[in-house]
Structures are given as structure tokens and as C-alpha cells.
Amino acid sequence: MKKIFLPLLLVSLTGAVSAQEGGANDFNKWSVDVNGGVNKAANPMSQGYHMNANNLFHADLGFRYMFNTKFGLKLHGSYDVLNDDGDNPDREFKSEVIGIALQGYANLGRIMEFETWTDRINVLGHLGVGVSQLSNDQFDGGDRLGNFLIGLGAQYRISNRIAINADFTMINNFSQHRTWDGAEYNPMGEQGFDSTLYHATIGLSFYLGKHEKHADWYVDEKSDELEDIESRLGEMETLMNDTDKDGVPDYLDAEPNTITGVAVDSKGRTIDRNNNGVPDELESYIEAKNTEVKSSVASDIKDLINGGYVNVYFDFNKDMPNAQSVNGINFLIKYLKDNPSVNADVIGYADEIGNTEYNQALSARRAENVKQILVDAGINGSRLNIMGNGEDTSVSKDSKYARQVVRRVTFILK
Template structure:
């Protein structure tokens, strides 16, 4: 058992070196009923299913699709009605591989609350049969495999159901302890049915079970055309400034004043034009409501504009891309707009000058331009 634990910790410490944008560790706590498949002595039997069994597991996800789990379990085995009385205790420790089937099968396309894990592995187990016959401890090896549907309650807590089958090797006694067994190969089996809770550990927003990495997007010809149009507009601005006879230093200063400090009194109209034309947006990563680092300048831009234009008000409009259920996209888009709203309030902008809403999916963005869809757009009234 010590070697099993040390091996799991060693493997986990190696994979911990590769950082990801999600929590990797979690704890599973479960309990439920069992079905003893075989072997049993004549005249002995258990309820089907029989109460009770419990398990605790520590899980480490290498990435959002695959992980490892160290599981410990206990089964309390006793007679059913009409059987010869007996009591046995079964303990096990298992090292398993875990597959996040929900991520592999793209559950994100239709739900953000339901997931399925598949697990399997091997370990050691012990059977203590002490009534009516006090047997020596029965030492065995076993393999285990199961399926675990999950329901997400929060970013930290999920409920789960689990069905796991366990096959013992080298089991010497029946589960009731009343007889010996001479079976070769698989010499004992049981099935556990559990309900429990999974608790995520770490300081990231989501656990690997619910994290969906998106394939890098390819910029479409339409996106290139839009970028080209914007660049030509900027080149025109520079040409006009050069025509005024500005030297290099003055040119840089003027551009800085127009773009970085567009909220000043002399540039209010220009700032409003930039916002109205969609040049000022706040962007977000996939399934996130945290502002991308590069988008904080857009928030500062709006802050300066509002603080230097006392009559101006701004509406923050949140969007999501087309992936995910409609209801969740509406929730996420509003959460993004509220995030930008809170940042502006904390930065000193009056709440009377702001409003926000989420409208869900941005239907104007194609699948190849999802990054542009995950945003908060700004509408100003002067």
C-alpha cells in the first residue's frame, strides 16, 4: 500500500511541472450500496444490492482530458434475510487512469453542467472474514473500472454518481468466509454503486473537468479585409498629420494624444467616433468572464472619455461566441458586461453614467472569428 501511494504522488509531482489554466487536484467522497457477484458459500447470501460501502479518492488531472486517481474503498458485507449470519470487511486501494469523456465528446456544445468520467486501474485488496469463522486476512490483487456522471453545482463542487466493477485475483475465501475457493484467474467480483461529491482544489477559476481548450482559430479572408481597412484608415491619419509639417517627435505625440488620451476635451469627438465604430472593445478568453490582459487599455480609454465628458453615458453590451447552450451564453455575456461595469465603478466612474446587459451569442461572427465574438462592446450617448 505504501508503494502504491508513493508511486501515485511521484507521478503527480512530475506532471505538476506543466502549468495549465485550470485546477488539477480534487477530492472525491462517495458512499452507497454493493452487489456481491461471486464467490459465496452454500447457504450464505447477501442482499442485492447490499448496504453499505464507501470510498474516498484523490484525483490529479494531467490535462483537461486525462488524469490519475488514487482511490481507497471499504465494503461492509453481511447476510440477507434467511441466510446464515456472517460479517466480513473488504478494503481496497486502487491506482487508476481517468478519461474526461465529456471533453473528448465535446459536451460543451450542448451543456456546461453535465459531464462524464471513465476510470480504470489496478490495486491491492484485503478481505477480513471474522463471523462465523475467523479467517486469516485474504490478500488479493484486483482490477477496477467504472463510469462517473457528474453534475456541476459550482466551480468548486460537483455531485457524482458512480458505477464500478471490481474483479479480484487470488481470492482464497468466499466473501462470507465460510469456504475456500480454488478458482484460477479472476476468483471474486463485486459491483459498487455510489453517490458523492467532488471538491476541486486550487486557485484557478475552474477545474479540469469543466475546462474546454479551444483549437486556435484561423483568421478568415473577411477578417483580413477588416484589418486591412483599419490599417488604411490609420495610414490616412498619419499622412494627414505629416502634411501639417509635424516632425517625428510631434507626430508620435499627436498620435498618442489621439489614441491613448482620446478622452481629453480636445479629442472627445474623435474618441466617440472610435467607440461608435467598434474600435474599442473588451475581449475575453473561452468560457471566461475575466478580462484579457491586453483589453484593460480599452477600459481605461472609456474611463478617460467618461471622466472628461460630464454629459456622456455608456452602455456595456456583453457577447459570447456560438459554442455552448443558448441560456448559458446569455448568462456568460451578462457576466462579462458586469465585470467591465465593476472595474469602471472601482476606477471611479459614477454608476449613473453606466449600464450593462448581456445579449448572448454574437450572430455576426463566424466560427473562424470566435475571438472577436467573446467581447463587451460599448455604446455611448453624449
């Protein structure tokens, strides 16, 4: 049980301030919780002393503040009377325990979305720390104890201002020097968590504030279905991105790096019937011009390459180009062969997923592998300058379609 509730306290104390559900002014945050019930003390007891299993009397009063609809804190005080079971007149005792504690609360009903099937029943989990004092006629003063509390409570909403609550709490005590019946208790000289007191209570929660509902019961009007629709619309906007402006969205584009303006098929692939790496439309245009015009066209092509319209793309965490990048590589090979005086920077990039240092090395490997492909195709390696530029942060790292656009090698011709 401790393993379950220890994380609950940490979440309540550290996550509650930042976690928000619903606007800050949409629900009431304060409540006054009044409870009464039975208690049962476990060890330590003197030899021959016993307590009733459902011993009266326990009472507590608490003030709870919810940071949001899921997490909050409660300061409360408690009072217990511990009596013998009445079976042995020689073993009668009466002890009193007064305590104060601070606990973190988790609204498990909101966390587990009870609102999908009920608006009347709720569950609260809580744990925290406190101090208490045990007193008995057998000794003067009081035995001061440290407390660790964990518990679980159920609620039933009567109205927006009142709820019935039932709770079971286990209190582990330390630094206890007296038994519950008042005798001295110091078997080892030091006490650990070897003393336990249980509470089973029922009571009322009174909700304070000007709003209609308290955080225990408030549900944001924006439904999960609407949030899902908004998320899908955002994803659809990303899906419709068309990086190379060829009229085919990236998620359907088998070749997301075609030169702007050239004809493509229904899958976004450049039409190149003679498979020479140059789009037919562009090749026909070049061949139709004289030498002067060809020089001008070559300059335009250089501008396109330098502008990032001819790239080599990579799959996630891969340093070898994917199959869709063949045309881009062929296009660059043909240009460099036709223009032997031109040199090129071969610049690698990675997306933002993963370690920055790893991505830096990955981008350099991508550039090196593309250079090797160009060298194997007959381009002199001295004309190629390798650069690893690491992560490209220009797109949303949350979109897998956008990330595929920046896993690339691009070129700067000189």
C-alpha cells in the same frame, strides 16, 4: 466492457503526460472525491449463502490529479461491509473489505465536447489496478486479493468548487482464497478473475486550487471556430505560393515550372504558338540577336536550367511525367539538340510521403524514364547521367500543394 476500458487505461497512463489542452496554469488539477453507496458481491459464495442486491455499506475517499483537461490519475481507498440477505438465521455473515487502488481517468465530456451543449453535466471513465483485504470472524488475519477495476461516472457541477458525482464500478478479483461469507475457497488450487464486487455510489467532488475552474470543466477560450479559421488561413498562404514566379498561384497553375519572366496565359502555361517547345517571347528574343548574343543567351538559358527553372513534374506515386510537363521536356530537348557538346545530369526527387527506401527507388525511376524520353527524342544516352536523390525535404510535407512541387526531375547541364 473490458475491451472498451483497457485502451482507456493505456491512454491515461502514457498519453496524459504529453497531451495538453489549455495552458498549464489555466485550470485547477487536484480534487478530493468522497463517495458512499451500496455494494453487491458475486461469486464466490458458499452453498446456501446470499447477499442483498443493494447491500449497504460502501465508502471511498480518493485524490485525483488531472494532467490536462482529458486525462488524469486517482489514488483512492475504499471500505465495504458485506452482509447476508437476512432470510436465513443459520446463514448470517458479516465480512469487511478494505482496498486501495490507482486508476487512470478519462474526461469523456471534454473528449466528446459536451461543452457544445452543456456546462453542467460531465462523464468520467476510469480503470486501474489495486489490492484489497477480505476479513471475517470465521478466519484469522485477512485474505489478500488483487483487483482490476473499471467504471463509469456522471457529474453535475454545482459550482466551480463542488460537483455531485454518481459512479458505477466493477472490481474483478484474483488470488482469492475465501468466499465472501468467509469459508475456504480453493476449487482449482489457483484462482483467476472469478470473483467480482460491484459498487454503485453517489458523492461529492471538491476542487482545489487558485484558478476559477477545474480540469473537469475547463474549456480553452480559443474556440474550435477560431482554430478552424487559423488553419484555413495557413492553407491559403500555401495556396498562394507561386513557385515559378509567373503570377499564377501553384494551385491554379497548370504548368508550375515555366521559365521566370516569360509570358504565360491565365492558367500559367507558357505561350508557345508554334509548339516548338520554346516560349514565343524567348524565341523572338534569341532570333533577333547575332551569333555572339545568341551564345550569351544560351549561357543564360543554361543558368536558368541549372537553377531549377525547367523541371519535369509527376503525380503522386507515379514515375511517368504528368501532362503539364511536356513543355519543360521539349524545351530541354531543343536546347540539347542546339548544343550537342552539352551533357546533363538527370536528377529525380520524391516527396516525403511513404517509406524512405521506396522514395529513393521512385526518384531513380523518374530520372530513368525522363532519360528514356530524351533518348527517344534523339538525344544520345551517353550525354545523360541518371541520379536518384530520393526525398526532397525542403517543403512542408503536410501541404499537398507544396509536395507537388518537389515530385520532379531537374537537370544540371555540363
